[in-house]
Amino acid sequence: MTTVAYQGEPGSNSATATQILYPGSSELPCTSFDQALDAVTLGTADLAVIPVDNSAAGRVADVHHLLPESGLFVIAEYFLAIRFDLMGVPGASPAEVECVRSHVHALSQCRKVLREGGWRTLVTDDTAGAAREVAELGDPRHAALAPPAAALRYGLEVLRAGVEDDPDNTTRFVVLSREASVPPVTDEPMMTSLFFAVRNIPSALYKALGGFASSAVNLTKIESYQMGAGLNASCFYVEIEDHPDEPRVALALQELRFFSSEVRVLGVYPAHPHRLRERVG
Known part of the structure; x- marks a missing residue:
């Protein structure tokens, strides 16, 4: 299993x-x-x-x-x-609630209902944990913002359903x-995750990424960070559309390697259908 x-x-x-x-x-x-x-x-x-x-x-x-x-x-x-429900102990009502518990991201995704209720908030490690804590407290003054499954699991009552600000919240x-699973090149849309560290020279990032632009490879995500202390050259986590063995992607990666001290492919995987729907929309 x-x-x-x-x-x-x-x-x-x-x-x-x-x-x-x-x-x-x-x-x-x-x-x-x-x-x-x-x-x-x-x-x-x-x-x-x-x-x-x-x-x-x-x-x-x-x-x-x-x-x-x-x-x-x-x-x-x-x-x-993503769907969040406001849940409390059985028999509780929204009017009794004084404090709402949840993960920081859930609280930020449900600002409207929190503002309307005027409730105090308490940050927890995760959403389901907030529901468990409310169940353990057994106090109608405490409620949780958590997925619907948490109410069933911890015996809570849904006080207000679907309180996320954005109905398209995803x-x-x-x-x-542990093992890389690289599918072959096909007509199916693919994604590639990369790690690279640029050489510590002027305009290194601009030059390193230039191959993606000239080869018309779509860069969907780029995150920068420093490895360790000091003034080391920046490292980057990047996601691109398509397979690394596809000719134009291979050409872009060749240019990336020329201006980088290290390049690693961290994953090649099918693009999820939601990504394709967003592009069409």
């Missing part, structure tokens, strides 16, 4: 994504993203499902920093529609594995 690690508790959005992607798998809830990645690296889990971007809140996990150091590979992506997850 496949064991899949994720950050959060049962009933969280990460748990839901895991169940959709790998039904019947053995779940390994973790307290942090680092712990989830370490579980795969050490062999405790076969895969990790990690949220990386949210359409409303932006970047979720520092995967651009964690992934290159972990030695893991991206083998898939998945877009999950989180993108990536699946991480």
Whole structure:
């Protein structure tokens, strides 16, 4: 049986994504993203499902920093529609609520209902954990913003359903594995994740990325960060459309390598249908 690690508790959005992607798998809830990645690296889990971007809140996990150091590979992506319910102990009403608990990203994605209620907020490690805490407290003055599955799991009552600000709220997850799984070049849309460190010379980034522009390769994501202390040249996590063996992508990567001190392909995987729908829309 496949064991899949994720950050959060049962009933969280990460748990839901895991169940959709790998039904019947053995779940390994973790307290942090680092712990989830370490579980795969050490062999405790076969895969990790990690949220990386949210359409409303932006970047979720520092995967651009964690992934290159972990030695893991991206083998898939998945877009999950996000829904949050305001939930409390059975018999509670919104009028009784004084404090709402949830993960910081969930709170930021439900600002309208929080503003309308005038409630105090309390940040928790994850959304499902907030629901568990409210159930343990048994106090109608405390409520949680959590996915619908959390209410069922912890015996809470939905006080208001679907309170996310954006009805199209979506989180993108990536699946991480110890082994790279590079599919062959086909007509199917593909994505490639890359890590590179530019040479410490003037205009290095401009020149390194120039090949993508001249080869008409679409860059969908770029994140920069420093490796260690000091004034070392910046490192970058990049996602591009298409397969690295496709001729125009191979040409762009050749130019990237010329102006970089290190280039690593961190994953080649099918583009999720949601990405294609967004492009058409």
